[in-house]
Amino acid sequence: MNHARSRASPPQSSDVSSGHLTKVAAVRLPHKPPSTLWDVSVADGRISSVDPHDERTPRQPGTLNGTERLLAPSLCHAHIHLDKCFLLQDPKFSDLQIEKGDFAEAMEMTGKAKSRFEEEDLLRRGRQLIEESITHGVTAMRAFVEVDAGVQNKCLDAGLTLKEEYADRCEVQICAFAQLPLFSGEHGGEPVRQLMSAAAGREGVDVLGSTPYVEQDEDRSREDVRWISGLALDHEKRLDLHLDYFLEEDKQPLIFDVLDILKEREWTQRNGKQITLGHCTRLCRFQEEDWQRLKREIEICSLPVAFVGLPTSDLFMMRTPEMVRGTLPVVEMIEKYGLEAAIAVNNVGNAFTPHGNCDPLGIASLGVGLYQTGTRLGAELLYATVSSRAKAVIGSETTSLDMTSGEPADFVLFDGPDAGWRRRKSIVEVVYDAGATRQTIRRGRLTTS
Ligand SMILES: [Zn+2]
Numbered sequence: 001m002n003h004a005r006s007r008a009s010p011p012q013s014s015d016v017s018s019g020h021l022t023k024v025a026a027v028r029l030p031h032k033p034p035s036t037l038w039d040v041s042v043a044d045g046r047i048s049s050v051d052p053h054d055e056r057t058p059r060q061p062g063t064l065n066g067t068e069r070l071l072a073p074s075l076c077h078a079h080i081h082l083d084k085c086f087l088l089q090d091p092k093f094s095d096l097q098i099e100k101g102d103f104a105e106a107m108e109m110t111g112k113a114k115s116r117f118e119e120e121d122l123l124r125r126g127r128q129l130i131e132e133s134i135t136h137g138v139t140a141m142r143a144f145v146e147v148d149a150g151v152q153n154k155c156l157d158a159g160l161t162l163k164e165e166y167a168d169r170c171e172v173q174i175c176a177f178a179q180l181p182l183f184s185g186e187h188g189g190e191p192v193r194q195l196m197s198a199a200a201g202r203e204g205v206d207v208l209g210s211t212p213y214v215e216q217d218e219d220r221s222r223e224d225v226r227w228i229s230g231l232a233l234d235h236e237k238r239l240d241l242h243l244d245y246f247l248e249e250d251k252q253p254l255i256f257d258v259l260d261i262l263k264e265r266e267w268t269q270r271n272g273k274q275i276t277l278g279h280c281t282r283l284c285r286f287q288e289e290d291w292q293r294l295k296r297e298i299e300i301c302s303l304p305v306a307f308v309g310l311p312t313s314d315l316f317m318m319r320t321p322e323m324v325r326g327t328l329p330v331v332e333m334i335e336k337y338g339l340e341a342a343i344a345v346n347n348v349g350n351a352f353t354p355h356g357n358c359d360p361l362g363i364a365s366l367g368v369g370l371y372q373t374g375t376r377l378g379a380e381l382l383y384a385t386v387s388s389r390a391k392a393v394i395g396s397e398t399t400s401l402d403m404t405s406g407e408p409a410d411f412v413l414f415d416g417p418d419a420g421w422r423r424r425k426s427i428v429e430v431v432y433d434a435g436a437t438r439q440t441i442r443r444g445r446l447t448t449s
Pocket of ligand 1: 144
């Protein structure tokens with residue numbers, strides 16, 4: 001972000017006017033001693049070598065002076081809603097403000113806003129979300145766009161336009177998503193199914209998603225999963241479900257039915273792609289035997305299942321009458337049960353999640369308290385849940401904290417060149433307090449100005 005200023009004031013100068021880098025010089029790296037400086041060389045968008053920094057080495061063209069800042073793998077939104085972002089900020093929807101702050105109001109308010117969605121505001125708000133995300137260090141995201149009888153294909157069309165527009169700055173995966181029932185409500189969900197079937201055949205749609213818990217009963221919830229998983233298999237798309245978004249202990253979760261349905265569908269034998277399950281707040285009521293069963297059932301069939309915790313939304317939207325709140329215990333799921341999991345922002349600036357911004361590290365930082373994970377290793381795991389693990393969960397190529405040769409040159413450089421002693425030197429410092437000033441590099445190219 002201070003790139004322009006750094007170019008204007010030697011010795012911070014860097015010959016990176018084209019944005020294409022051959023080297024990021026004099027940086028701290030996550031898994032190296034914080035007192036050491038390194039040069040990370042880049043070729044064909046990948047790390048070609050990592051060498052100790054030597055002041056005497058002549059600077060080659062395309063070198064970005066890292067000025068002793070921390071260079072780390074870039075960030076990823078494993079789950080973000082592109083079409084309903086910034087509704088609380090956009091003057092077009094200023095009449096729609098939160099009065100109660102519950103789930104029913106969020107559905108109603110967002111429904112009203114959706115009825116007024118147009119290409120102009122969808123593109124404007126979506127662009128804002130992607131731009132802000134890039135300034136925070138994001139190089140990949142799974143963007144949800146809703147498909148239903150009201151919005152028809154408006155959100156999807158805008159999402160596909162933005163995917164194309166940002167192709168060289170950020171990987172934007174498009175998930176065509178049925179927030180409304182596929183088998184309940186008006187006309188038994190038939191219009192939504194028709195639109196989703198058409199969306200599944202469109203080039204550029206990477207993922208298909210639905211929301212089984214909005215169906216009117218459990219039979220229809222199962223029907224929803226059966227239908228959308230069949231569609232994903234037929235069209236060779238990834239699958240992403242908003243699942244078990246409630247906390248009541250006496251209400252049974254659908255997760256084991258979902259796994260059974262995927263087995264019936266012979267997901268693994270048919271080379272089914274990745275399956276991602278979001279929210280799943282009900283699982284925080286699981287006992288040890290439930291977790292063991294979950295782990296076992298996923299392992300037995302080698303199902304490519306991953307989970308995404310969405311804690312800011314969960315904390316704001318979900319509570320029992322006894323004021324019990326909960327979110328997926330993502331750290332425990334990874335460490336104790338070896339499950340694939342990440343955390344994500346979910347919503348920005350709407351009635352489902354009015355607080356927070358487009359910074360995935362805001363969620364990782366919340367995780368320190370939420371999962372009581374304050375150690376260096378704990379912080380590195382939290383960082384991974386918005387970086388390499390988030391990318392893995394959406395099937396995007398990853399760069400590890402080891403930052404080794406051959407990995408994609410997808411980085412975030414923390415702080416500005418003039419940060420002095422306050423500059424962050426390690427991942428744990430970043431997770432405690434990431435700071436606002438960053439530069440983002442995707443496939444060896446600066447994507448921030
Ligand atoms: Zn969501």
